[in-house]
Amino acid sequence: MIDPHKLVILRAVISAGSVHGAAAGLHLTPATVSQHLRVLARQTGLVLFEKRGRGIDATPAALHLAEESGQALASLERLDRSVADLRAGRAEQITFACFASVAQAWMPHVVGVLRDRFSATVVEIIISELQPGGTRWQPDIDIRNEPTDGDPLNLEGYQRHVLAEEKLDLVLPADHPLCSQEVVDMIQLRDEPWIDHDINDGPTGQIIARACTTAGFTPRYVARLDDHHGALSLTAAGLGVTMLPRIALTRLPDNLTIRPLAGPGVERRIVAFTRTHPIRARIIHTALTALREIAGQTEALSR
Structure with missing residues (x-):
C-alpha cells in the first residue's frame, strides 16, 4: 500500500514547483x-520527475498520481477528524x-x-459553489438548485425532496434610473453593465443566462466573482447591476434597491x-424536517 505521507509530499513538490519549495512548506x-x-518511485514503479537544468519537472504519471490521490487523502483526513471526534465523545456526524x-x-x-436533538453531533457544511468539480466525499444531504422549467435533477443513491421555489430579483444601486419602476422588464437590462456572482457557471448562473437569452440579449459582464456578497458590494459601488435569489437578499445596505x-x-x-444511510437515518430525517421548516418560513416571508 502506498504511504499517504509520501503522496502528500509528492503533491507539495508539484504545487511548489521544486523540492526546496516543498521542503520549506x-x-x-x-x-x-x-x-x-x-x-x-520505487513503490509505484513510476518515473515521477525528470531533470530540467538545475530543477525538475513532474512527469505526466506524477501529475496523474497527484490528482487521483486527492480524494483518498481527503477521505483519510476526514477519518482522522472522525477518530478525534470519537475520542472527544462526539459519536455522530452529518455532512451537508x-x-x-x-x-x-x-x-x-x-x-x-x-x-437540540443530538447534542453530541458534529455538523460538516461544504459550500458546493467552491467545489465546481464536486465534493471529495458523499454528503448525507446535498442541497442543490435547478430551473423550474427544466427536467428534475436526480442523484443516484439519494432521495429527492423539493424544498422551495423562489424568484430571482434585480439588485440596483439606489440612485439607478430603473429604481423609479415597480417592475423591470428583462430587455431593459440589455445595455447595462452586469456583475456576475457565479463565475463557475453553476445552476443559478445558468438560470440567469437562459433568462437573458430568452429576453434576446447576452449580459455584458464587467466583473465576475464566486461570491454574492462581493457582487453586492460592487453593485452598491455603482459598478453594475446583479441578479440574486431572494434568499440571498436579506439585510441589504440602504444604497441598494x-x-x-x-x-x-x-x-x-x-x-x-x-x-440512504441506516446508521444516520434519524439524524438525516431530523435535518430534512428542519430544512422544510425554514424553507416554508422563507417562502411565506417572500410572498
Whole structure:
C-alpha cells in the first residue's frame, strides 16, 4: 500500500514547483523530501520527475498520481477528524453540501435543531459553489438548485425532496434610473453593465443566462466573482447591476434597491437530496424536517 505521507509530499513538490519549495512548506529538509520521492518511485514503479537544468519537472504519471490521490487523502483526513471526534465523545456526524445562500440563511436553524436533538453531533457544511468539480466525499444531504422549467435533477443513491421555489430579483444601486419602476422588464437590462456572482457557471448562473437569452440579449459582464456578497458590494459601488435569489437578499445596505423582474421572470427550485444511510437515518430525517421548516418560513416571508 502506498504511504499517504509520501503522496502528500509528492503533491507539495508539484504545487511548489521544486523540492526546496516543498521542503520549506512542509518544514522538512530537501534531502528528506528527495528520499521520500525516491521511495515513492520505487513503490509505484513510476518515473515521477525528470531533470530540467538545475530543477525538475513532474512527469505526466506524477501529475496523474497527484490528482487521483486527492480524494483518498481527503477521505483519510476526514477519518482522522472522525477518530478525534470519537475520542472527544462526539459519536455522530452529518455532512451537508449546499450553496452559500442556503448556508447563510437556512443552516443556522438546521444546526440549532440538530444541536437540540443530538447534542453530541458534529455538523460538516461544504459550500458546493467552491467545489465546481464536486465534493471529495458523499454528503448525507446535498442541497442543490435547478430551473423550474427544466427536467428534475436526480442523484443516484439519494432521495429527492423539493424544498422551495423562489424568484430571482434585480439588485440596483439606489440612485439607478430603473429604481423609479415597480417592475423591470428583462430587455431593459440589455445595455447595462452586469456583475456576475457565479463565475463557475453553476445552476443559478445558468438560470440567469437562459433568462437573458430568452429576453434576446447576452449580459455584458464587467466583473465576475464566486461570491454574492462581493457582487453586492460592487453593485452598491455603482459598478453594475446583479441578479440574486431572494434568499440571498436579506439585510441589504440602504444604497441598494431590489426590483422584481418580468419578461421573463426568473425562478429556481431548491431541492434536498438525502442519502440512504441506516446508521444516520434519524439524524438525516431530523435535518430534512428542519430544512422544510425554514424553507416554508422563507417562502411565506417572500410572498
